[in-house]
Amino acid sequence: MAKRKVSKTPEIRDIPVVILCGGRGTRLKEETEFIPKPMVRIGDRPILWHIMKIYYAQGFRRFILPLGYKGEKIREYINSYQLYANDFTLKHGGSKTSLTYHGRPAERWQISCIDTGLDTQTGGRIKKLEKFIKSPLFMLTYGDGVANVDLGKLLSEHTKQKSIVTMTAVHPPVRFGEVILKKDGTVQGFSEKPHYAESGMNETLINGGFFAIDSKIFKRMSEDDALVFEKDVSPKRCVEKRRCSVEAMAVKRKHRASHWRGRSVLVTGGAGFIGYALATKLADIGARVYVLDIKPDLPAFSLGKRNVRGKITYIRGSVTSKKTLDDVLKRKGIRAIFHLAAEAIVGRALKHPAKALDANIKGTWTLLESARAASSVHEIVVASSDKAYGSHAKLPYKEDAALQGLNPYDCSKSCTDLVAQMYARTYGMPIAIARCGNVYGPGDTNWSRLIPDALRSTSRGRMLDIRSDGTFKRDYIYVDDVVDAYMTLAEHVERDSLSGEAFNFGNNKPLKVSDVLREISRNTPHLEFQILNTAQNEIQYQYLDSHKAERVLSWKPKVLLRDGLKRTAAWYSDFLPNLKNPGQQ
Numbered sequence: 001m002a003k004r005k006v007s008k009t010p011e012i013r014d015i016p017v018v019i020l021c022g023g024r025g026t027r028l029k030e031e032t033e034f035i036p037k038p039m040v041r042i043g044d045r046p047i048l049w050h051i052m053k054i055y056y057a058q059g060f061r062r063f064i065l066p067l068g069y070k071g072e073k074i075r076e077y078i079n080s081y082q083l084y085a086n087d088f089t090l091k092h093g094g095s096k097t098s099l100t101y102h103g104r105p106a107e108r109w110q111i112s113c114i115d116t117g118l119d120t121q122t123g124g125r126i127k128k129l130e131k132f133i134k135s136p137l138f139m140l141t142y143g144d145g146v147a148n149v150d151l152g153k154l155l156s157e158h159t160k161q162k163s164i165v166t167m168t169a170v171h172p173p174v175r176f177g178e179v180i181l182k183k184d185g186t187v188q189g190f191s192e193k194p195h196y197a198e199s200g201m202n203e204t205l206i207n208g209g210f211f212a213i214d215s216k217i218f219k220r221m222s223e224d225d226a227l228v229f230e231k232d233v234s235p236k237r238c239v240e241k242r243r244c245s246v247e248a249m250a251v252k253r254k255h256r257a258s259h260w261r262g263r264s265v266l267v268t269g270g271a272g273f274i275g276y277a278l279a280t281k282l283a284d285i286g287a288r289v290y291v292l293d294i295k296p297d298l299p300a301f302s303l304g305k306r307n308v309r310g311k312i313t314y315i316r317g318s319v320t321s322k323k324t325l326d327d328v329l330k331r332k333g334i335r336a337i338f339h340l341a342a343e344a345i346v347g348r349a350l351k352h353p354a355k356a357l358d359a360n361i362k363g364t365w366t367l368l369e370s371a372r373a374a375s376s377v378h379e380i381v382v383a384s385s386d387k388a389y390g391s392h393a394k395l396p397y398k399e400d401a402a403l404q405g406l407n408p409y410d411c412s413k414s415c416t417d418l419v420a421q422m423y424a425r426t427y428g429m430p431i432a433i434a435r436c437g438n439v440y441g442p443g444d445t446n447w448s449r450l451i452p453d454a455l456r457s458t459s460r461g462r463m464l465d466i467r468s469d470g471t472f473k474r475d476y477i478y479v480d481d482v483v484d485a486y487m488t489l490a491e492h493v494e495r496d497s498l499s500g501e502a503f504n505f506g507n508n509k510p511l512k513v514s515d516v517l518r519e520i521s522r523n524t525p526h527l528e529f530q531i532l533n534t535a536q537n538e539i540q541y542q543y544l545d546s547h548k549a550e551r552v553l554s555w556k557p558k559v560l561l562r563d564g565l566k567r568t569a570a571w572y573s574d575f576l577p578n579l580k581n582p583g584q585q
Contacts, residue, residue: 010135012059012155018133019051021143022068022116022125023497026430028144030375033428036070038143039077046077050146052109058151060139061109064132066116066125069428075113118425119500121552123227130218140211149210158212165217168208228496228552259491261286264376266334268319268367269341270312271295273444274383278338278483283311290332292325293341294318319363325370329377336379336490339367342416346387346409347448350537353408360412361419368423368431379490380431382420384502386475386544388413388435396510396545399435399502407537417502424500432493437475437506437544439482441564442571450513451476451565454520454527455572464529468538470514475506475543478564481557488555496552503549507557510543519561523569 025037032040038048052063067074077084087102112132116125126140137158139151149168158166207230221227265282269275270291283289289312296316313332317324319341328334342360343349349356364382371377389397390404403414417433424431440451447453450466457464485505492498511519521527549555559567 010137012152013061015060015135015137015139015155016062016064016133017052017055017060017139017141018064018066018126018129019048019141019143020122020125021048021065021074022071022118022120023122023143024069024428024499025144026428026494026497026499027378029428029430032069034070035073036068036143039070039073040144042146047146048074048077048143051141051143052107054146054149055139055151056107056109060151062112063109064112064114064129064138065143066114066129068116068118068120068125071113071115078111078113117225120225121228121497123221123229124223124225126229127218127221127223127227133215133218135215137212137214140213142209145209147208147210149208151210154210155212158214163212164214164220166212168210170206170208226548226552230496231552231554256487256491257285260487262288263335264288264290264333265336265338266290266292266328266332267338267340268292268363269339269383271297271314272340272344273441273446274439274479274482275338275340277441277443277479278340278486279312281483281487288332289313290315290328290334292317292319292328318359319367320358322366322370325367326373329370329374333376334374335376336381337367337371337377338381338383338486338490339364340383341367342383343409343412345446345448346407346538349409349412350407356408356412357415361415364416364419365423368420368429372423372427372429378430378494380420380429381486381490381493382416382431382433383486384417384420384433384435385413386435386437386504386506386542388417389542390414391539395541396508396543397435397504398545399504399548410539421500421502428499430494430499432489432498432500433502434486434489435502435504435544436482436485437477437542439477439479441479441568442575443479444568450516451520451568452572454517454529455524455569456576457529458520458524458527459572459576461526464517464527466513466517466529466531467533467535468513468531468540469533469535470512470517470531471540472513472535472538473510473541473543474513475508475510476516476561476564477506477557478559478561478567481505481559484558485549485555488553492553498552501552503553504544504546505549505555505557506544506546507561508544508546509561510541511561516561519565520569522562523566 019038021036021038023037025032025040028037028040039046042050055063065074082101089100089102091098114129114132116128120128154166154168260282265287267275267279267282267289270279271293275291275293279289279291291312292315294316297314315328319325319339341363343356368380371380386397387410388403388405389401390406390410392401403417405411405414417435420431420433423429438449440449444452447456454464482505489503517527517529
């Protein structure tokens with residue numbers, strides 16, 4: 001009888017070490033504009049060399065480097081390593097050239113450099129290495145961090161637990177010193193940045209960056225360049241009945257308030273409908289919010305509202321003024337930018353195309369040019385639109401669909417989107433693009449939009465005119481969900497290397513105009529409307545596929561249309577009677 005073959009843990013020297021080298025390194029953008037992040041030097045050697053030496057010193061000999069951004073620089077270094085590491089003599093003579101090294105490198109390592117694509121995410125890069133990894137397990141780390149890790153112990157624990165993935169986790173240092181007070185209020189002592197265990201704070205764990213992984217993980221990974229290892233390859237996908245160490249040592253997402261508290265944030269267009277809702281939310285959770293807008297002041301309905309006006313610094317100015325932007329970014333130490341300033345009314349853009357193109361396109365590149373020179377900026381979200389896609393036969397729109405807006409507004413949003421992508425990919429800036437459907441909710445006083453016009457007409461007992469034939473189909477998303485989408489995207493853009501990525505945000509439930517009117521009628525039974533069917537330069541069907549945002553950002557809209565319309569109708573019933581300028585009605 002043949003003996004059953006028993007799988008054994010391979011010798012350390014035979015276990016491949018994957019070092020992720022493809023990211024853009026936006027946090028080191030002063031260096032990574034010219035070289036990839038792993039080639040930034042610590043002392044006289046690149047980070048990559050130090051990482052490899054950590055593994056080499058503990059017995060590992062095989063390295064696999066998935067390359068992406070400026071990968072040729074890493075290839076050149078690896079290929080010419082002996083030249084970098086040794087003295088040598090080069091002899092030219094006749095038809096022969098000889099090269100003699102004076103002392104060869106001590107490292108006896110095997111290095112594979114594999115191109116995994118410029119914009120591929122971490123999970124996508126790992127999946128592309130499947131055919132190069134013949135061992136039953138492999139090690140994984142990032143190409144930008146060094147640490148004193150007992151890799152043998154990590155490997156032993158991984159084998160003992162029979163896990164698919166085992167990871168290191170560490171307690172981050174406390175950022176501030178701690179004052180200890182007596183009951184009477186006098187100071188008992190002071191500790192300068194104590195360890196978490198000493199401080200009595202919650203023992204939060206963060207990703208330590210060193211992994212041991214069973215090769216079975218490849219069977220649970222799709223061939224998708226957008227796959228993010230840290231998020232999409234979750235414990236539920238990694239295990240069947242066994243408990244996975246990733247689950248036990250999970251890295252918890254930073255609490256939103258701790259991310260934004262004390263952070264200087266610029267919201268361009270922050271006096272507008274969505275911009276003000278975003279600025280208010282940021283101010284409420286402790287951010288230092290600066291609003292830049294050409295309007296003379298914050299919206300009238302903000303007066304006395306939760307005292308948020310005292311938490312927001314209003315700056316009147318245009319995003320087309322580089323002098324203004326340079327001054328704001330430098331003086332305020334801006335860390336995050338939400339770029340919402342734009343000509344947002346389609347009809348006005350149609351009448352005055354030059355103004356719309358100036359505000360939307362020039363305003364974008366002017367802002368990003370100023371941000372490129374500001375070292376303090378770490379997160380930028382540019383508000384594009386579903387209108388940037390233009391007209392497509394295939395629906396819903398996915399993020400890889402062509403941007404081909406034709407009328408003035410749509411074209412300006414296509415160009416805004418492409419300009420943002422260009423700055424992200426050319427200069428390694430931490431920019432992500434948000435493409436939303438039709439946004440509605442409290443605070444929208446653009447009466448050319450369907451929902452505000454319907455609720456105002458009902459309030460005034462007027463007939464509502466419908467420009468289309470009632471069959472036009474759109475995404476409708478509540479303003480609070482959009483604010484959440486923008487903030488979620490900003491929180492992920494640098495941390496997850498999403499620079500240059502675009503995300504659709506919608507409900508994945510497109511509705512006809514007639515469907516929306518029927519839903520409004522549930523709360524406002526006196527709604528009367530007439531179909532004019534006079535719409536021009538408008539696309540009949542426009543709606544989004546938002547599954548990428550669900551998969552990569554774990555984002556989903558929370559407010560149903562029925563609930564959102566109730567809240568919106570309640571706001572208008574309070575707002576409309578109190579308008580100081582009846583002409584606005």
